[in-house]
Amino acid sequence: MAQERGASFRADAATLDAPTASSSSSTYASEAARRTLFTEDFVPELTVPVEAEVQGKVPSWLHGSFVRNGPGTFRGMKHLFDGYAMLAKFAFENGTVKVSHRYVQTEAYKAFRQTGQMQFPEFGTQVSPLKSLWLTFLGLTGIGLGSTDNSSVNVVPTPDGKQLVCMSEPVIAAYRMDMDLNTLGPLKYEDKVKGILTTAHPTLLPDGSMINLTSGIGSNYTVFRHDGSTNVREEIAQVPLCNPPTPSWIHDFPVTENYAVLPETPVFLNLKAAIFGGADYVIFDWKPELRTVLHLVNLKTGAVTQFDAPPYFTFHYINSFETADGSSLCFDFSNFETPDFINGLMLDNLRGNKLPVAASPLVRVTVPLDGSSTSATLQPLMKDDSYIFSELPRVNPHYKGKEYRYAYSVSAKLPASFSNALAKFDVKEGTAKQWHEAGCSPLEPIMVPRPGAKDEDDGVVLSVVAGADGKSFVLVLDAKSFEEVARARLPHGIPYGFHGSFVNAV
Numbered sequence: 001m002a003q004e005r006g007a008s009f010r011a012d013a014a015t016l017d018a019p020t021a022s023s024s025s026s027t028y029a030s031e032a033a034r035r036t037l038f039t040e041d042f043v044p045e046l047t048v049p050v051e052a053e054v055q056g057k058v059p060s061w062l063h064g065s066f067v068r069n070g071p072g073t074f075r076g077m078k079h080l081f082d083g084y085a086m087l088a089k090f091a092f093e094n095g096t097v098k099v100s101h102r103y104v105q106t107e108a109y110k111a112f113r114q115t116g117q118m119q120f121p122e123f124g125t126q127v128s129p130l131k132s133l134w135l136t137f138l139g140l141t142g143i144g145l146g147s148t149d150n151s152s153v154n155v156v157p158t159p160d161g162k163q164l165v166c167m168s169e170p171v172i173a174a175y176r177m178d179m180d181l182n183t184l185g186p187l188k189y190e191d192k193v194k195g196i197l198t199t200a201h202p203t204l205l206p207d208g209s210m211i212n213l214t215s216g217i218g219s220n221y222t223v224f225r226h227d228g229s230t231n232v233r234e235e236i237a238q239v240p241l242c243n244p245p246t247p248s249w250i251h252d253f254p255v256t257e258n259y260a261v262l263p264e265t266p267v268f269l270n271l272k273a274a275i276f277g278g279a280d281y282v283i284f285d286w287k288p289e290l291r292t293v294l295h296l297v298n299l300k301t302g303a304v305t306q307f308d309a310p311p312y313f314t315f316h317y318i319n320s321f322e323t324a325d326g327s328s329l330c331f332d333f334s335n336f337e338t339p340d341f342i343n344g345l346m347l348d349n350l351r352g353n354k355l356p357v358a359a360s361p362l363v364r365v366t367v368p369l370d371g372s373s374t375s376a377t378l379q380p381l382m383k384d385d386s387y388i389f390s391e392l393p394r395v396n397p398h399y400k401g402k403e404y405r406y407a408y409s410v411s412a413k414l415p416a417s418f419s420n421a422l423a424k425f426d427v428k429e430g431t432a433k434q435w436h437e438a439g440c441s442p443l444e445p446i447m448v449p450r451p452g453a454k455d456e457d458d459g460v461v462l463s464v465v466a467g468a469d470g471k472s473f474v475l476v477l478d479a480k481s482f483e484e485v486a487r488a489r490l491p492h493g494i495p496y497g498f499h500g501s502f503v504n505a506v
């Protein structure tokens with residue numbers, strides 16, 4: 001696999017001047033915004049929706065709920081991925097926006113509230129080794145959960161659009177919620193699919209079913225289809241581990257009409273660190289000498305083919321598609337090259353602006369489908385390096401798994417220590433636009449296409465933004481011009497969040 005252009009640049013640490021709260025010219029998120037995003041307080045539940053103050057004009061066609069998942073508190077925690085799940089809902093109806101938020105009533109969250117202390121280890125915060133081993137024993141004997149069920153990463157609609165499913169990486173962390181954000185209970189599968197870990201990034205198919213995978217300690221990866229109307233997953237293929245007994249950390253993976261790609265990048269779970277801590281990258285080891293193995297899974301036949309790729313690290317795949325002539329499969333992502341970014345997300349770093357934002361230039365991997373090679377190729381997507389940081393990418397949902405042109409993500413106007421901007425990428429032209437407002441920090445942007453739209457970028461982009469004053473607002477950008485059309489101002493702040501969905505129901 002050839003990397004055709006160097007992507008090894010880094011945000012210059014020398015540019016990381018300490019920001020001052022009074023500096024209106026600073027590009028950093030304000031201290032108040034950072035306190036909102038990475039709070040140690042418990043954000044109170046808002047069970048009765050409150051109407052936000054709308055400035056500008058929300059398009060009249062925008063009807064539905066923008067639901068998001070993420071931590072409601074980081075009390076006593078060390079890493080951005082540790083906080084207890086809180087769903088936030090922004091209901092759009094007749095130009096108005098109403099907000100509500102409620103915690104997901106997981107066992108881990110309830111135990112924390114009852115005792116005032118974490119009873120389960122989270123991603124970057126351990127409990128005592130004795131307690132961890134006891135939890136593992138209870139899980140192995142089927143008496144207890146075995147791991148946290150904190151369901152804080154993503155939320156997707158059920159196929160009928162009437163309920164929500166919250167997800168994280170333990171299989172047991174899937175929870176059903178109603179549209180009023182009441183916790184209905186855990187989603188318990190009744191099938192023979194093995195594996196204790198999954199991804200919170202299932203690919204939703206046009207028929208409402210989803211493709212996802214599981215992994216475990218010493219067992220194969222399993223790619224499966226789940227139609228959502230039952231608790232039974234249908235196995236498509238099993239893929240052996242390249243570095244047994246521990247799986248690679250697959251947070252997200254590309255899926256097209258006919259294929260899934262399991263990208264086994266060389267970042268492997270460290271079992272000892274999961275209990276005692278101490279791995280180079282929180283609970284992961286980095287073994288670049290093993291390179292990356294791309295397992296191409298035929299979704300119709302279950303056949304699996306391996307391709308060689310260089311070592312890289314990423315969280316999310318922007319999009320993937322099969323070329324019109326069927327000769328290759330392409331997938332795009334932000335290339336972090338190493339897992340340093342995982343350590344950069346320690347809360348102490350984020351709260352104190354201690355590290356420059358990690359560089360992550362957009363790249364495209366091309367996998368040959370015509371048998372011409374067993375190696376993939378990698379190319380940069382942008383014409384220049386001006387957009388040095390990109391994460392939490394989204395595309396028009398109608399273009400997921402298909403050839404596409406536009407992507408949206410959080411971004412950075414440098415100097416910055418984490419996202420302080422939004423970006424729109426034109427991956428055909430290799431150009432980008434950016435939205436930035438002093439002191440603010442926007443979260444994952446969601447593209448909502450206008451009903452009946454013909455252009456790929458006809459619609460709006462929604463993002464919950466921590467404002468410079470520490471209060472949040474929902475930003476509505478025109479997806480074509482990438483300019484603001486409205487914002488809905490909340491009377492309080494919403495903590496950091498990971499992923500969300502736009503569903504038609506309110």
Ligand SMILES: [Fe+2]
Pocket residue numbers: 153200201251252315316498499
């Ligand atoms: Fe994610």
